[in-house]
Amino acid sequence: MKVSEEYQPLSLPEKCEETPLRRAIHLLGDTWVLLIVMNLLQGSMRFNALRTKLGHISSKTLSSRLKLLEQLGFVQRLAFLEIPPRVEYHLTAQGRELGDVIAAIEQFGNKHLSDSVVATTREACPVTVEENAAVENVR
Amino acid sequence: MKVSEEYQPLSLPEKCEETPLRRAIHLLGDTWVLLIVMNLLQGSMRFNALRTKLGHISSKTLSSRLKLLEQLGFVQRLAFLEIPPRVEYHLTAQGRELGDVIAAIEQFGNKHLSDSVVATTREACPVTVEENAAVENVR
DNA sequence: CAGGATCCGATCGGATACTG
DNA sequence: CAGTATCCGATCGGATCCTG
Numbered sequence: 001m002k003v004s005e006e007y008q009p010l011s012l013p014e015k016c017e018e019t020p021l022r023r024a025i026h027l028l029g030d031t032w033v034l035l036i037v038m039n040l041l042q043g044s045m046r047f048n049a050l051r052t053k054l055g056h057i058s059s060k061t062l063s064s065r066l067k068l069l070e071q072l073g074f075v076q077r078l079a080f081l082e083i084p085p086r087v088e089y090h091l092t093a094q095g096r097e098l099g100d101v102i103a104a105i106e107q108f109g110n111k112h113l114s115d116s117v118v119a120t121t122r123e124a125c126p127v128t129v130e131e132n133a134a135v136e137n138v139r
Numbered sequence: 140m141k142v143s144e145e146y147q148p149l150s151l152p153e154k155c156e157e158t159p160l161r162r163a164i165h166l167l168g169d170t171w172v173l174l175i176v177m178n179l180l181q182g183s184m185r186f187n188a189l190r191t192k193l194g195h196i197s198s199k200t201l202s203s204r205l206k207l208l209e210q211l212g213f214v215q216r217l218a219f220l221e222i223p224p225r226v227e228y229h230l231t232a233q234g235r236e237l238g239d240v241i242a243a244i245e246q247f248g249n250k251h252l253s254d255s256v257v258a259t260t261r262e263a264c265p266v267t268v269e270e271n272a273a274v275e276n277v278r
Numbered sequence: 279c280a281g282g283a284t285c286c287g288a289t290c291g292g293a294t295a296c297t298g
Numbered sequence: 299c300a301g302t303a304t305c306c307g308a309t310c311g312g313a314t315c316c317t318g
Contacts, residue, residue: 019248020248020249020252021177021244021248021249022248023248023252024244024245024247024252025170025173025174025244025248027252028167028173028244029167029168029170029173030168031164031165034164034167034168035161035164038164046280047281048279056312057312058312059280059281059282060282060283060311060312060313061310061311062281063280063281063282072252073251074251079280082279083279083318084280085279085280085281086279086280087279087280094251097250097251098247100246100247101240101244101247103243104239104240104242104244105160105163105164105167106159106160106163107239108167108237108239109158109159109161109164110160111236112212112213112233112236113162113163113211185299186299186300187300190300196292197291197293198302199291199293199301199303200290200291200292201301202301202302203291218300221299222298224299224300224301225299225300226301281317281318282315282316283314283315283317284314284315284316285312285313285314285315286311286312287310287311287312287313288309288310288311288312289308289309289310289311290309290310291306291308291309292305292306292308293305293306294303294305295303295304295305296303297300297301297302297303298299298300298301
């Protein structure tokens with residue numbers, strides 16, 4: 001049995017975590033993290049409630065993400081001394097600030113990703129190039 | 140030789156793409172996409188320039204992401220009829236709007252992910268729970 | 279109910295080689 | 299230079315079983 005080698009669910013090619021921005025992108029560059037935070041923004045939730053709401057996430061994945069978020073101080077884990085056990089997760093003040101990011105994403109999504117995925121909304125801006133002619137759609 | 144089975148670099152468990160927000164999260168839930176857009180926000184770039192700036196991304200990965208972004212209408216591909224070939228990528232108006240999202244992420248990163256990853260900044264808010272006592276750090 | 283341990287398949291992405 | 303094709307290993311995440 002391995003001695004639990006610290007979870008590191010989010011992997012990036014290599015040494016990309018030097019800057020806060022990279023770290024942020026790294027963290028948010030994970031579907032589950034975003035989705036989890038989204039749900040927690042609406043109030044604290046229990047493990048299985050989250051699990052259900054997220055649809056099809058394995059307990060393994062969910063718990064790893066929650067653990068990560070907890071370590072980073074964005075999520076607070078609250079274990080009740082009951083039987084059966086009850087554990088509630090809720091965002092910390094810091095975590096709630098992720099709301100801004102999510103709001104931005106949501107806004108963006110609504111504006112540019114509504115249904116027409118490969119939208120016909122491609123703009124036809126007059127391309128001005130020096131010297132040579134440039135072409136689109138030429139591979 | 141397979142007949143190019145449509146790139147779909149970003150995978151999500153299953154049918155999660157029903158809503159614009161999910162789609163957005165799905166799209167932005169990718170390190171490279173974010174990173175690429177970041178760089179393009181500062182002006183158009185050529186393929187290899189991007190590649191270099193991103194550090195260690197394979198041409199395969201880079202081109203798949205660019206293709207995706209192009210399909211979605213966020214990036215414009217400009218091929219010059221020269222030899223050696225020159226191709227420039229730049230954001231469309233839509234793509235530039237991703238700047239908002241990135242800004243939000245950057246701000247968040249700077250605020251909460253600067254160096255002290257597992258910050259000691261954990262808040263000690265007084266937890267008020269009904270009936271039972273709740274505990275932290277109890278697994 | 280909350281979650282850890284294991285097994286294991288899917289896939290993503292890097293390295294390399296090749297082309298126009 | 300700007301890619302594409304192929305091979306292939308790393309890993310991520312789902313399913314299952316099990317415990318406190």
